[in-house]
Amino acid sequence: MEICKLKKLKTLAMDSNYLGGKIPSMMGNLSGLVYLTLYDNQLNGEIPKSIGELKMLQVFRVGGNKDLNGELPLEIGNCTSLLMLGLAETSITGNLPSSIGMLKRVQTIAIYTSLLSGSIPEEISNCSELQNLYLYQNSISGSIPRGIGQLNKLQSLLLWQNSLVGAIPDELGTCSELTVVDLSENLLTGSIPRSIGKLLKLQELQLSVNQLSGTIPSEILNCSELINLEIDNNAFSGEIPVDIGKLNSLTIFFAWQNKLTGNVPDSLSQCKDLQALDLSYNSLSGSIPKDIFGLKNLTKLLLLANDLSGFIPPEIGNCTSLYRLRLNGNRLAGTIPSEIGNLKGLNFVDLSENRFVGGIPLSISGCRNLEFLDLHSNGLAGSLPDTLPTSLQYVDISDNSLTGQLSHSIGSLSELNKLNLGKNRLSGQIPTEISSCSKLQLVNLGDNGFFGEIPKELGQIPALEISLNLSWNRFSGKIPSEFSGLTKLAILDLSHNKFSGKLDVLTSLQNLVSLNVSFNDFSGELPNSSFFRKLPLCDLESNKGLYISNGVVSSSDLEHSRHVGPAVKLVMSILISASVILVLLAIYALIRARFFNNGLMEDYTWEVTLYQKLDFSIDDIVHNLTSSNVIGTGSSGVVYRVTIPNGETLAVKKMWSSEEYGAFTSEIKTLGSIRHRNIVRLLGWGSNTNLKLLFYNYLPNGSLSSLIHSGGKGGADWEARYDIVLGIAHALTYLHHDCVPSILHGDVKAMNVLLGPCYEPYLADFGLAKVLNNNGDDNDKVSKSSPRPHLAGSYGYMAPEHATMRRITEKK
Template sequence: MIDLSLNSLSGTIPISIGGLFQLEEFMISDNNVSGSIPSDLSNATNLLQLQLDTNQISGLIPPELGMLSKLTVFFAWQNQLEGSIPSSLASCSSLQALDLSHNSLTGSIPPGLFQLQNLTKLLMISNDISGTLPPEIGSCSSLVRLRLGNNRIAGTIPKEIGGLGILNFLDLSSNRLSGPVPDEIGSCTELQMIDLSNNILQGPLPFSLSSLTGLQVLDVSANQFTGQIPASFGRLTSLNKLMLSRNSFSGSIPLSLGLSSSLQLLDLSSNGLTGGIPMELGQIETLEIALNLSCNRLTGPIPPQISSLTMLSILDLSHNKLEGHLSPLAELDNLVSLNISYNAFTGYLPDNKLFRQLSPTDLVGNQGLCSSIRDSCFLKDADRTGLPRNENDIRQSRKLKLALALLITLTVAMVIMGAIAIMRARRTIRDDDDSELGDSWPWQFTPFQKLNFSVDQVLRCLVDTNVIGKGCSGVVYRADMDNGEVIAVKKLWPNTMAASNGCNDEKCSVRDSFSTEVKTLGSIRHKNIVRFLGCCWNRNTRLLMYDYMPNGSLGSLLHEKTGNALEWELRYQILLGAAQGLAYLHHDCVPPIVHRDIKANNILVGLEFEPYIADFGLAKLVDDGDVARSSNTVAGSYGYIAPEYGYMMKITEKSDVYSYGVVVLEVLTGKQPIDPTIPDGLHVVDWVRQKRGGIEVLDPSLLSRPASETEEMMQALGIALLCVNSSPDERPNMKDVAAMLKEIKHEREEYAKVDVLLKGSPATDNQENKKSSGVVPATSSSKPVTQSLYPKSKNSSFSVSSLLYSSSSNSKTGFK
């Protein structure tokens, strides 16, 4: 075996490699190797695995490789290969995994490849492949994953595709396929994900799709499908994402969709659907990502049952003909994005936080709707059903308004006179202005949860003896309330407050740590993000209130000597939870939220060692068109800042990914980013790279753990090295990171299954899956745990379940 993966090797592949007749594995992935693939490799007839991916190899794929009859794995993705795919590869009768994605290959797919009876995975994503799908496709009955997205394949989907009985992942997106989807696709009974988006497919969707009971994702968006949405889709109880947007579907929304008990995302936008919104949609309690019914011809009111979708984050009903009042939306407390523009809604707006923060563009085009975002447009529960219904009500309403106006005018005048008197009196007492807590100024209090304590109780706790930490945006106190509740209170540094410096709200919103935290924390809810209780402020002081975390921060658990080292299981759970919280900020918030200060001290730990991401003092909301804007304010903490920030001042989600990778290394090594025990003053990232990711970098307190746990740590180390890649584009996104971490514990069964196919032994992780999960596990050498473990970047071979729930670097934008 020759494994030179994950180095910085350059030059070309030596022709003499072909003279190693007993060579079984040749792996040079993730280097800078150039030149072409030498045809002499075909002389190494015992070759089982040939992994050349992620290099700069160019030229043609030698037809002579077809002589390698024992070859089981051939990876050449992420290179600069061109020309056509040799038909002679069909002679590699033992081939099980072929990945040629992300090259410049042309021509058509050789039909003979589908005659390979052992082939389980065929990936050719993002090439320039043309031609059609051959009818021989149905002969490859062993195929589990077929990904041909982002090419120029034309013609129709052959009916022979029904012969792929164990296929669970079908990706034909972004091609030029036309014609109908064959009914025979219903014979692929193991399908979990179907992506046919961005083609020119026509006709109705086949009813046979409803027989795919294990289907989890169906994306046929951006095609030319017609007819009605099959009512039988309600049988797909495993379906969690259904995307039918940008087609020409007609008729009504099937009532049976309410039976899709696992649905998290439903996108039916930009079609010709008519009728009303079915009340049955309110039965889908799992619908938490998005419901998009925009740009159709829907009529009638919003059914009251929609108020049951309490987990929903995004709701778009714009550009329809809906009418009636908006009271069914009043209880959707989890919404972060709502668009009801261009309908025929009438009445007042529900008086809740979301509607008070809505942009006028999300309400425009409803002539009968009081949508000027004035207080008079918001009515409480009893009055939410609409505008006054008759002339008597109108007259009484006008009289009442006139009386209220007079009363308010008198009140305001008295308040102004009183305020002037108070201000004159205060001019004689200068030291009141110097009080840090500003006791002379009135307090404003905005709770975001139901709270049973007062501002006075909070203020009494703001003493030095209660200080539990300091951050870049403020000092944190422990506060014991009279009712026995314990909370954490952050008092922001005075120099972050610009309210009294004459700048308007728009200019202050970025620099003011207070407005940033309130805007950010008030709009997000996740089990791994610290719960924001409320805020209070006056002229001099601004306070933020959170749940108190009895176990402090991850940094204190790692580096403060308490006698007991943190076990691997707890470290893993903290890392996974933090990754899931960050993934929520990056991928499920609209617009995405970049934290900008991820570090071990900003990951708090609850009573059961559950992690919570905290300290949004530097958080920035990233607009769709401003994903990589520059900032003049230093973001992040020393040792955790991504390298590109130093020379480009760019703020992206990938900056958080880098910082998270440093945290993972900190957890695994037990060393701080800049640690005095690391020789030559190296950063922990450089030190781990220098050690080639060997087992010696692990925290000594973890080395006595069982071999299975050590292997998990080394896999986590590989994921960390992915995250700290010096190139932002080469880092995975946080959803992929969370999925990879989860696979360490929960997807060994898949690894073992594929390894049995490749090696005949269940004890060794499969190479294709190791690339899928982003780490290279130990091979079959005599030291399976101690060898270096390094990650793969920009996967085209990610695992099935991770792709179902994450937005990979190869995914398209939109609801995914």
Template sequence: MDLRSRSSLPPPLAAMLRLLFSFFLLRSSLSLSQDGLYILMAGRRLADPNFALSDWNPRDPTPCNWTGISCSGDSVDAVDLSGLKLAGAFPSILCCLPRLSGLSLSSNSIKGSLPSSSLLPCPSLTHLDLSQNLLVGPLPAVFPPSLSYLDLSGNNFSGTIPPSLPSAAPRLRVLSLVANLLTGTLPHSLGNFPLLLQLNLSYNPFAAGTIPASIGNLSSLQILWLAGCNLVGPIPPSLGHLANLTDLDLSSNSLSGEIPSTLSSLSSVVQIELYSNALTGHIPIGFSNLSALRLFDISMNSLSGNIPADIFLAPTLESLHLYENNLSGPMPVTLEMAERLTDLSLFSNRLSGDLPPEFGRKSKLSFVDLSDNLLSGEIPAGICSGGELVELLLLNNLFSGRIPETLVDCQTLTRVRLPNNHLSGEVPAGFWGLPHVSLLELSGNSLSGWISPAIAGATNLSKLLISQNRFTGHIPAEIGALPNLFDISASSNHLAGPLPPSLTDLTELGQLDLSSNSISGELPLGIENWKKLVQLNLANNQLTGEIPPQLGDLPVLNYLDLSGNSLTGNVPIQLQNLKLNQFNLSNNQLSGHLHPLFLTSSYHNSFLNNPNLCTDISGICSHSSNPSSNHQLPSWLIQSIFVSSSFILILGLAFFYWSCRIHGKKRKMTDRSKWTLTSFHKLGFSEFEILDCIDEDNVVGSGASGKVYKAVLSSGEVVAVKKLWGSDTMEAEREPADGFKAEVATLGKIRHKSIVKLWCCCSHKECKLLVYEYMPNGSLGDLLHGSKGGILDWPTRYRIALDAAEGLSYLHHDCVPPIVHRDVKSNNILLDGELRAKVADFGVAKVIGKGPSFMSVVAGSLGYIAPEYAYTLRVNEKSDIYSFGIVILELVTGKLPIDPELGEKDLAKWVCSAMDQDGEDHVIDPKLDRRFTDEMCRVLSIGLLCASSLPINRPSMRRVVKMLVEASSSCVEKAGKKKGEGKLSPYYYEDGSDHSIA
């Protein structure tokens, strides 16, 4: 009988017979041990893109020397295949190994569910690690009774934690379920693990519930991580009974009430993290009794009162974070006694008074942030006595006096922010040249003196922000020797003399603001070197000479203000090349005629008070002298002027109203106290840093659901920020706020290498921001149909199609319940630095149940919308498959889905028609290498099948992935080798650390 036949036997029976046939064939012809046969069969069920299991040789007598296999005697007792990028279903056949005690498949792409029946045959199993995979479905209710270590974190398990779990695994010592999709509340039975050492349930979308008081019964517990679990209510005092606890993390919840004083009884605790909750009341005393405490973080709550003096007496305290509370009163004098303290963050409180004079002399401080308080007095001279201070952030206080001379010796400093204080006197010369400082911010003080030539030593300086002081003298020529300088903001000082020629050596310069000084002379030669300059503001100085034509060659300049100087000559015609948001040459001595491009209302206020400029152009230069005739104007002209003036007045009022609304919204954007941050990963930035980047200069795109900004954070990390239109997700389809939050919470847990990572969500009652990973190569649509389309050769296009198909297959088949994207198009497929594709823009995505869902309006983009969706408003996975079919046709043909070249046909109909008339070769993008014609034709057929007008004819996305793989195995190999990745697998996923993507 031919076992490959699918017509004579049911598929399950045929699969079973094939397995038995393979087993007996191996058993009869090889000397491999029984354990080896089980392992070999498990390996054959897994996709191995990197050939990590290539040394699994069936001719070996034993598997004990194979990758990931450990033996005790001749029996396999441990299998560790973690981090090998394997894919496929959980290989339950490994549980047939009679002495298997340890199994680790972490950081792979194991998919499907994990039924209890798959684990029960592992009678000796004590260690099970399946973390950072793609498992779905409910948690198993039954485990091997010997199990002591269970890590299922970083998957997509859903449903509740089984209350019977303690009785199912009574010997459990480690339980980690972090970052799944678990719901329900925490069961009280969690307190029934007699041997438990670690309990980690962080970052799951549990229903709002309290911390079970029974957890206080876990007398052996050492680690308790419940961050991001939607916990409410008070912290149970019973947690103070956990005498062996070393790590307590209850951060990022909605816990309320006071901090229980019993926590000061945690004699073994090393770190306590209660940040980002709604805790109130005073900080209890007694934490000085915690002899092992190193980190105490209760920031971002609503705590009030004074800082207890005894907290600085904790003998091992290294990091203290109390920022963003309502703490008030003076700083305790015991602050100077915290000898182990290295990290102090007390910003955004209402602390007052002076810092202790001895602050820093006994400790080795590395990070100090006391910003946004009411602290006064002088900066303590010994704040860097330990010689390890890296960041000194004292902005927005009332500090006075001089910058301490002792800071010149603080060579470890990287960031210094002292703006908006009352500092005065000259800056010590050596302070300008600290070698590792990247940010020096002194704005908004009363500092005086010269910018020292010693600044040449600040070779790492990126931002020099010294506006609104009393600095005098010339800008030193040595400033041109700073290779990393990006931002010079020195406005509103008393700087004089010419601009140094060396300034044009700053090739990384992005912003130069020297406005409101007394700078004279001409603009220096070599301005064309500022290829990255975005803003140039030299207004209100004493500059002379002509405007350099080279300014028009700066590719990204969008802010140019040279007003209030004594510039002469013509307005260079080259300036018309600039894409300017702000342009002002007013109040100079320019002359000649303007280029016609400038003769529009957009530039009406750009050339004011230049008496010799455009004297023959009425209405553009408002205050130009125009020696016209004194004859009385005709009545018809007077009437026309009156009507025009009225019309302009109405437009002005309308613009004023619109401007007020815009500025009102902008003010609301800066009302930071009303913003709520929902994070889906551990973040290295705050919502305030994101808000600072919401500027029109940073816009990189705009789509149906919102405008996208590029945000470069202080850490150097780049993220993309989408500001959603209006107050909800779409202009065309308004969603309730709670619905939006539920969808974002679901999408925040999606983890797949082909779906763009959603870092966090910033919410305001009138605005919502989504923070995504930044994709440097932009969208597939822009790249494919733009001037750089030539870099997308066929292997790259094939890989993009496969990546996107895997992402959509994950949404449709591996998410519970499934997610329909509803706006699949080439512009919503983004490309990273290696041109790997990721699906993006979930602004109209829908979580759907069984059967189709009915929408109130059509969402999607013209040319990609499935016919039945447009007619019936019914949406299911088949709608996405149609849209993806159009994307495939774009990749093969290089044509837009709606293009005048196609006539009245859409892309799918045009391809079918053109193929019938001229053959397949006629529709293939002429830029593609014809060596791949056969492969391209196979993929083209898949695209046409997906774009079938009848939904029933469209394959599932899981089937699409399989067909793409089968269409061109050689194409996959070439796509991988292009980037040095070796052969790729259709089931290739990233490792676990990068799974969490939205």
């Protein structure tokens, strides 16, 4: 390479291009080189050992070349003039070489989001000029070297998301220039050293997601410049220091998911700049200090799942910046103060599972940006306010003692997609204005005292596709013919009412997977379709006029069977059972013989569940799982394009192996229970001993990755890219904040964003997704003592809250 002959060359800046290939070994010939920047290209291969010949080199930056691999050569220690070493976002592997200690002038070492392993060498303590050490998002193990205390010019220490063990060294307290320390998402044990109080310039201390224990040391109050304190997801115990308000520059304090006891300190009200406070999932008791609600900058207050009592003080109306309020799962009582209506920016309110009484304050209509309102499982009484914020998307006031009628103003909630008013004492008729709630996906009015006929307008809500529950009321009359338009509806429960007429109107509901019409007065012949023929009799019983044609036993036969003599029934049961056994034995013998002849003694019994009506057999799917139909691969399986007999096209994911049970069940648990316009829709699944299949809507334009890497031909313009990013942001917001419990995707990347006919984005591949249960842990229930799971997610795309090779948690 000609450029390597320029021995007087001092600066070689070729960053942010499309350079490919390897870094030439002759690079060592550039003996006068001072600045070498090759970052953000497409370089591959290893860093040549000849790099050690560049004695004058001060800046070496080759980060952002994801295919740059191999170990950092030992010879790097010969670059004794080096001030900046940047290898971030590469595939550099192996240990950080001990020769790093020879770089006595180096000020910044940035090798983050790479594949480093092994321990941090003790020799790093010789880098006496080091100011910034960025080694986060690697697989570094071992303990933090005690010699790090000798780095008295160190300002930033970022080691998060590694596999570090052992205690935080006391010697860290001698690094008096430190401003940022992030050791989160490791396996650190022991307590916070009291020497931390010597770091008087410390602004950020992040120790989240470790195995730290002990109490929060009072010495931390000496860190008067502390802005960000995050110690969540550990095992800290004892009380929060009563004088924590001395940290009056604090803006973020996260201590959730610990074992903290005692009260929420009154002194927190002295932290005038506090923006986010999360003390959830502890054992805190006592009342919420009223002065906390005087914090004008507080946007997030999360105290859920504690043992708090008392009431919400009227001073909450002073907390005018509040955006997110979660106090659910405590023992709070009294009434919800009317002053909550002063919070114009409030977006998310969860006061569920407490002991609140009285009515829902009429002033809540003043929260004009409120989207999420959860008040379920309290003792609330009175009627539902006539006026609610029109911005509401989610309302759950179930399991209370509300009375009165559903107001006609319900139609003003045009953004509402989930309405749960079940288990109350509401009465009257469903107002026809509910049809204006055109985005409703789920409605639960069950277990109330509603009466009269179902308004035809309820059948005219096009988005109603998850569930409609009208059970345990006093509804009467026929099912409106307009219900035939609910073609997307998956679950319908009309049981325990006084409905009459025929069920024919429901035959067009092709997506139904669950129907309960028991304990009504339905009559006539049951619709002759596969779905109705497979309905359990318990979902049809106690409809005396309902019958099934062609001699099939009906629910009315159940009533008749109660009067048949026990002896006759016993004889019939024995005869039928014996006949069935003989037939099954014959069939088994034939099948066994056939399989032996073909050498196929395998289990091909299929279990199939569909979330919407689809007309195909499992053979239609399996016979099309050929290499010519492959349209992509994911982290857990290969995806096929399959056209079923009615001409409809599906995307079918076949898991890589039958052992991929975790990814298979993860997609079912998450996608099977949610609906969002920017999340791929799971249509159903099939499973046997050898194959596990997932059925999705087919999206014709491939993935975002293929779009943006299409070499310019047909690529997306910036406006389209913006719309795609915005759509995925909406999807993630829905998963993290609107789903209860929250869902963490775990592998968001361009390859997992699929594009519809008009390039609308859909988040896909939920094989690594985690559902947080109501104690804050993920659904794998990985404990601190349990074996650590395998590396999950795509390297370089993992979210900060998704730690490498350890349990996943939510940061609110």
